[in-house]
Amino acid sequence: MCNVMHEAAYCSLNLHPMWQEPLAVPGGDKQSPIDITVRKSVFDSRLRPLKAQYDPRSCQQIWNNGYSFLVEYDDTNDKSTLKGGPLEDQFRLCQFHFHWGENKAWGSEHSIDRRLYPAELHIVHWNSDKYSLFEEAVVEENGLAVIGVFLKVGKRHEGLQKLVGALPAVRHKDSVVEFTKFDPACLLPKNIDDYWTYAGSLTTPPLTEAVTWIIMKQHIEVSHDQLAVFRSLLFTSAEEQVQKSMVNNFRVQQDLKGRAVRSSFTPFLQDAPSME
Numbered sequence: 001m002c003n004v005m006h007e008a009a010y011c012s013l014n015l016h017p018m019w020q021e022p023l024a025v026p027g028g029d030k031q032s033p034i035d036i037t038v039r040k041s042v043f044d045s046r047l048r049p050l051k052a053q054y055d056p057r058s059c060q061q062i063w064n065n066g067y068s069f070l071v072e073y074d075d076t077n078d079k080s081t082l083k084g085g086p087l088e089d090q091f092r093l094c095q096f097h098f099h100w101g102e103n104k105a106w107g108s109e110h111s112i113d114r115r116l117y118p119a120e121l122h123i124v125h126w127n128s129d130k131y132s133l134f135e136e137a138v139v140e141e142n143g144l145a146v147i148g149v150f151l152k153v154g155k156r157h158e159g160l161q162k163l164v165g166a167l168p169a170v171r172h173k174d175s176v177v178e179f180t181k182f183d184p185a186c187l188l189p190k191n192i193d194d195y196w197t198y199a200g201s202l203t204t205p206p207l208t209e210a211v212t213w214i215i216m217k218q219h220i221e222v223s224h225d226q227l228a229v230f231r232s233l234l235f236t237s238a239e240e241q242v243q244k245s246m247v248n249n250f251r252v253q254q255d256l257k258g259r260a261v262r263s264s265f266t267p268f269l270q271d272a273p274s275m276e
C-alpha cells in the first residue's frame with residue numbers, strides 16, 4: 001500500500017526508546033522483516049502442510065512489555081507445538097503478539113509486493129527437540145519458528161474478541177493480567193497450507209538470526225474497532241508524565257541479501273508449460 005509511509009512514519013514520529021540506542025546486530029545478513037516479492041519466491045514441492053497443535057490450557061497471561069502485548073504460554077512441556085511445514089524439528093509455543101500502525105495504511109512488518117497491512121500477528125515457537133529453554137534457542141540457528149499472519153480491516157473477528165476484551169487491563173507498560181484458555185489457532189487463516197518461508201531474525205532486540213519465518217498467504221479480518229483497542233494501549237507506564245500511544249511498533253524493513261523466499265504453493269499456474 002505505501003512503503004514510503006512505512007519509513008516516513010518511523011522517521012517523523014518519536015522513535016520508540018528501544019530503537020534510540022545503537023543496536024548490536026548479530027551477523028546482519030539474515031535480518032527481518034522483509035518485503036516478499038511474489039514473482040521472485042520459489043515454489044518448493046517439499047514444503048509440507050503445517051501441523052499446529054495448541055492446548056488452550058497452556059495459556060497463562062497477557063503482558064504489556066512497553067512495545068507490544070504478549071500473550072504468554074506455559075512452555076515447560078510439549079502441550080502446544082508446531083511441526084511440519086519447512087520444519088525438521090518440533091517447536092514449542094511460547095507467546096504471540098502483534099505489530100500495528102496508527103492507521104490502516106501501515107502497521108505490518110512484512111509486506112507482499114510492497115503492500116503493507118494494518119497489523120501482523122506473530123506466533124513464536126522455539127525448538128524443543130534441540131534446546132531446553134527459549135533463552136537457549138533464541139541465540140541458535142534453527143532455534144525459533146515464527147508464524148506471521150496479516151490482519152486486514154473488515155469484519156469483526158470473533159476469536160480475537162476475547163483477547164480484545166482483556167486489553168484494557170494491560171493498558172500501561174509492565175502490566176500483566178491472567179488470561180487463560182485461549183487457542184491461538186483461532187487466529188490462523190482457514191488455509192494454513194499456503195505460506196512463504198525464509199531464514200530471518202527476530203524483529204526486536206536481540207535481533208538474533210534464529211528464526212524460520214512462516215508467513216501465511218491468507219490474511220484474517222478484524223474490525224476497525226478491534227484495532228482501535230490495540231491503539232488505545234500505551235508504550236508508557238502509569239508513573240510517566242507524558243503518555244504515549246502504542247502504535248507503529250514495527251521494525252523497518254531489511255535487505256534480502258541474496259536469501260531465497262520459498263513458497264508452499266504455485267502462485268501462477270498459468271506459468272506452467274503449455275500443451276501447445
Ligand SMILES: [Zn+2]
Nearest residue numbers: 097099122203
Ligand atoms: Zn513480532
